[in-house]
Amino acid sequence: MLNLRFIVRMLGAMFILETGFMLLAAGVAFIYGEGDLPPLLLSCGILFSAGLLFYLLGWGADEQAAGYREGMLVVALTWTFLSLFGMLPFYLGGYIDTITDAYFETMSGFTTTGASILPDIEVLPHGILFWRSLTQWQGGIGVVVFTVALLPLFGGGASQMFEAETTGTGISHERFRPRVTQVAKRLSGVYLLLTLLLTGLLWLGPMDIFDSLNHALTTVSTGGYSTKNTSVGFWHSAYVEYIMMFFMFTGSISMTLLYFFLKGNYRKLFRDEELRWFFFIILLFVCITTAWLLFNGWETGVEKAFRQAAFHILSLISSSGFMTTDYLPWGSFFWLLALILMLIGGCTGSTSGGLKAGRFVIIHKNLSNVFLKQMHPNAVLPVRMNGHVVSADNVYRCQAFAFVYLFLILMGSLVLTFDGVAFDESVGAAVSAISNIGPGLGAQGPAGTYAAIPVCSKWALAFLMMVGRLEIFTVLTIFLPGFWKQ
Numbered sequence: 001m002l003n004l005r006f007i008v009r010m011l012g013a014m015f016i017l018e019t020g021f022m023l024l025a026a027g028v029a030f031i032y033g034e035g036d037l038p039p040l041l042l043s044c045g046i047l048f049s050a051g052l053l054f055y056l057l058g059w060g061a062d063e064q065a066a067g068y069r070e071g072m073l074v075v076a077l078t079w080t081f082l083s084l085f086g087m088l089p090f091y092l093g094g095y096i097d098t099i100t101d102a103y104f105e106t107m108s109g110f111t112t113t114g115a116s117i118l119p120d121i122e123v124l125p126h127g128i129l130f131w132r133s134l135t136q137w138q139g140g141i142g143v144v145v146f147t148v149a150l151l152p153l154f155g156g157g158a159s160q161m162f163e164a165e166t167t168g169t170g171i172s173h174e175r176f177r178p179r180v181t182q183v184a185k186r187l188s189g190v191y192l193l194l195t196l197l198l199t200g201l202l203w204l205g206p207m208d209i210f211d212s213l214n215h216a217l218t219t220v221s222t223g224g225y226s227t228k229n230t231s232v233g234f235w236h237s238a239y240v241e242y243i244m245m246f247f248m249f250t251g252s253i254s255m256t257l258l259y260f261f262l263k264g265n266y267r268k269l270f271r272d273e274e275l276r277w278f279f280f281i282i283l284l285f286v287c288i289t290t291a292w293l294l295f296n297g298w299e300t301g302v303e304k305a306f307r308q309a310a311f312h313i314l315s316l317i318s319s320s321g322f323m324t325t326d327y328l329p330w331g332s333f334f335w336l337l338a339l340i341l342m343l344i345g346g347c348t349g350s351t352s353g354g355l356k357a358g359r360f361v362i363i364h365k366n367l368s369n370v371f372l373k374q375m376h377p378n379a380v381l382p383v384r385m386n387g388h389v390v391s392a393d394n395v396y397r398c399q400a401f402a403f404v405y406l407f408l409i410l411m412g413s414l415v416l417t418f419d420g421v422a423f424d425e426s427v428g429a430a431v432s433a434i435s436n437i438g439p440g441l442g443a444q445g446p447a448g449t450y451a452a453i454p455v456c457s458k459w460a461l462a463f464l465m466m467v468g469r470l471e472i473f474t475v476l477t478i479f480l481p482g483f484w485k486q
Contacts, residue, residue, distance in 0.1 A: 219320065
């Protein structure tokens with residue numbers, strides 16, 4: 001039977017821990033004194049009370065009896081309930097009028113999607129803006145480290161869930177510490193270091209300390225929430241754009257590889273096959289987009305065209321969703337490029353969304369082998385990554401993931417079109433939601449919002465956001481009848 005007491009206890013622990021993050025936003029509200037302190041403190045009280053109640057109800061739970069199923073349930077329910085409690089500052093403060101919009105905005109934050117229903121971000125007080133950015137920072141570390149730090153409490157399911165985020169794609173990144181709690185601590189240290197470094201670099205430019213910190217939180221997490229309506233384009237600064245490009249790229253790299261790099265093991269980073277593919281995909285798309293902008297006269301200077309192309313290519317493939325200009329006028333050719341980049345996503349084990357470059361490479365290599373087998377039927381052609389043979393099970397898993405991924409996009413698009421959303425906007429929003437990008441096409445493009453999306457479609461998109469951020473199988477497995485059998 002499911003260890004329900006353990007599940008309730010761990011949810012309580014998560015709620016209590018989240019109260020600490022929300023108190024940080026309350027501290028910012030206190031410093032600026034703009035009237036958002038009461039809703040934040042009230043939300044903290046509700047969240048802490050719920051956490052304490054859940055923790056006490058789960059008191060005495062047998063942690064050794066908790067396994068893989070309990071682990072998946074705790075992870076999925078944590079994201080669901082944290083979005084529910086996380087929306088309280090928006091709703092109680094009157095900054096967002098409806099529960100649907102408040103939940104959508106918060107789920108978009110925690111999943112680092114960055115899709116917003118807010119037409120005017122700059123009217124929000126500093127405490128609410130900081131809470132909005134902080135949800136993305138937590139979400140970025142959540143799948144890679146925060147959840148993994150919880151998994152040792154689940155018994156035997158810990159390693160399985162850890163593999164689902166890293167070697168579950170068939171790419172082996174060796175564990176540098178024997179216990180996943182040790183891994184979590186070191187990766188969270190890397191994450192914090194990158195955040196502080198980017199904050200300092202942005203502060204050296206035209207941003208003040210508040211904007212620097214907020215954009216560091218949402219860049220390292222590849223989230224995309226900004227404190228300005230025109231996003232990064234507000235500053236018209238090449239310095240800011242190049243700095244953020246570098247950190248969007250860094251946020252798309254496996255955290256494990258970044259740890260090895262900082263420890264002085266540079267070869268492991270530069271010899272990683274997935275990263276090389278990822279880099280050359282970016283380079284190819286930047287060259288194509290730069291030429292497209294110059295050829296059609298949308299930019300006349302080579303450097304400006306390159307910068308515009310590189311920024312938006314990195315923003316899309318890293319699932320950050322920042323912008324310096326509205327790229328929809330660049331034409332349907334670039335829209336198609338954007339959709340391809342959204343689908344590919346960043347590297348395995350990073351904070352990025354999307355299919356992941358590693359899965360894309362494995363599927364590409366397996367497809368190449370299928371054609372080669374047509375000419376050489378007796379040849380043995382294994383798929384290799386980083387010099388190691390990828391097991392057939394992992395190849396099938398990647399293919400299954402890609403199939404379900406595309407199927408969910410199709411289903412999401414059908415729901416949105418049935419709800420009256422235009423075709424291009426439906427496809428763009430579905431791809432954006434499950435890939436955790438943020439901007440889509442049409443009215444949901446980089447200069448628009450999701451405010452006009454119907455209520456049912458917003459809930460469907462919120463579900464796609466969570467499914468995409470938790471690597472699909474973690475959530476969908478819960479809906480299988482066999483999951484609930486003893």
